[in-house]
Amino acid sequence: MTLIKIRDEKVCGVGPWAWPEKDYKGFQCPADEFPELRDLVLGRTPERHMIVQAGGCCGMYPRLWAEYFEVVYTFEPDHFNFFCLVANCTSERIIKMQAALGEKPGLCAVEKGPDFNVGMHRIAKTPGNVPILRLDDFIFERLSAIQLDCEGYEDRIILGARETINRHRPTLAIEDPCETLRVTLDEMGYKEVAQCGSAPPDFIFVPSERETRSARVRASPAVPVTSTFSPLTGTAAIPSSVRIVVPGEASEHGVASNRNRYTTPGCKNAVYRPALSVIMGFAFAVPELVV
Numbered sequence: 545m546t547l548i549k550i551r552d553e554k555v556c557g558v559g560p561w562a563w564p565e566k567d568y569k570g571f572q573c574p575a576d577e578f579p580e581l582r583d584l585v586l587g588r589t590p591e592r593h594m595i596v597q598a599g600g601c602c603g604m605y606p607r608l609w610a611e612y613f614e615v616v617y618t619f620e621p622d623h624f625n626f627f628c629l630v631a632n633c634t635s636e637r638i639i640k641m642q643a644a645l646g647e648k649p650g651l652c653a654v655e656k657g658p659d660f661n662v663g664m665h666r667i668a669k670t671p672g673n674v675p676i677l678r679l680d681d682f683i684f685e686r687l688s689a690i691q692l693d694c695e696g697y698e699d700r701i702i703l704g705a706r707e708t709i710n711r712h713r714p715t716l717a718i719e720d721p722c723e724t725l726r727v728t729l730d731e732m733g734y735k736e737v738a739q740c741g742s743a744p745p746d747f748i749f750v751p752s753e754r755e756t757r758s759a760r761v762r763a764s765p766a767v768p769v770t771s772t773f774s775p776l777t778g779t780a781a782i783p784s785s786v787r788i789v790v791p792g793e794a795s796e797h798g799v800a801s802n803r804n805r806y807t808t809p810g811c812k813n814a815v816y817r818p819a820l821s822v823i824m825g826f827a828f829a830v831p832e833l834v835v
Contacts, residue, residue: 548628556582556608562631563602564624570663574604574693577741581717584738584748585689586612589715593686596679598645598701599693599719601625601663603632610635613688619645621674622654622665645694646676647703657695666695679705687712692719693746699725706732713751720744 547565554560555575563571586592595613597606600620606629610616615637620626621644630640644652644667653672657664679690679701687708692698698718702709702725709716709732716734718725726736735755738748 548631555604556611558608558611561602561604562628564628564659564662566659567602567662569661570601571604573661573663574601577746578605578608580740581691581746582608582612584740585691585715585717588737588748588750589689591686591688593688594684595689595691596684596687596714597691599663599695600629600640601665601693603629605691605693606638606640607633607635609691610638615639617641617682619643619677621652621667622656622662625662625665641677643675643677644697645679645701645704646697647678647700648676649678649681650676652676663693664695667697680707682708684708684712687714689715689717691717694719696722698722699728702728713754716749717746718749719746721747 548562549565551561551563551571552559553575556579561571592613594615594617595609596617596619597609598619600606600618602625603618603620606616606618610633617639618629618633619641620629621642623642626640626642633640646652646667651672652674653668653670654674655666655668657666690705690709692701694701699722702718716729721729729736729749733752734749735752736747736749737755739745740748
């Protein structure tokens with residue numbers, strides 16, 4: 545029987561965590577790597593509206609990303625990992641789905657990794673009952689970043705997200721992309737700009753046009769987001785202290801930060817196209833509350 549224990553350790557000031565008792569690497573690896581990954585992603589992401597995170601595991605990545613993005617969509621196919629993820633990600637701004645992402649809709653099974661590293665579960669070659677969803681079947685009106693840690697399934701996820709990526713041009717953080725995926729990203733106009741971590745590392749990709757246009761312009765340091773998002777009412781008042789940098793406002797000696805420019809009340813975040821009962825989110829910001 546797999547048991548859960550409460551870990552009191554804080555990661556980037558966030559905790560405690562409900563976690564599988566026998567696991568230690570599935571906790572420690574993302575805990576060690578997230579600070580650098582966070583800074584690289586936020587440093588290349590001028591607007592921090594929504595992030596899609598796949599390979600949610602027991603919820604560390606989505607819970608931590610929710611400190612910096614208004615809305616997080618996370619996907620985890622394994623049922624026990626997902627149980628822990630739900631326990632750890634109680635914020636209404638984290639939209640949680642027990643599903644895998646892929647190239648086309650379908651069903652799959654999960655191949656379990658070792659008990660000491662629940663982050664090594666992967667999509668099995670045998671059939672199963674877990675849904676596979678395509679990101680292109682969602683309608684995201686604002687998508688700032690995508691982070692994938694899916695044990696070799698990342699190339700299929702990107703193939704199922706080409707329209708979405710071409711529409712929004714988000715920052716991409718991908719664990720150990722294969723050569724085929726690198727070719728795909730190059731064809732889509734993405735450029736590798738950084739890497740972090742080890743065994744295996746994460747790579748950061750940004751649209752080539754963004755890197756060329758504002759090579760010296762970076763977003764300001766990581767600043768948490770506060771929100772009162774409600775999926776029941778579909779509204780969120782977000783007194784956000786996230787700052788952005790607009791090209792042309794960088795000084796010669798550094799970066800000039802700006803207040804948030806979320807100027808469109810009632811901006812629909814996402815709808816899953818085939819769903820009968822859709823998930824809707826409406827968000828507006830209150831930049832006047834930023835001091």
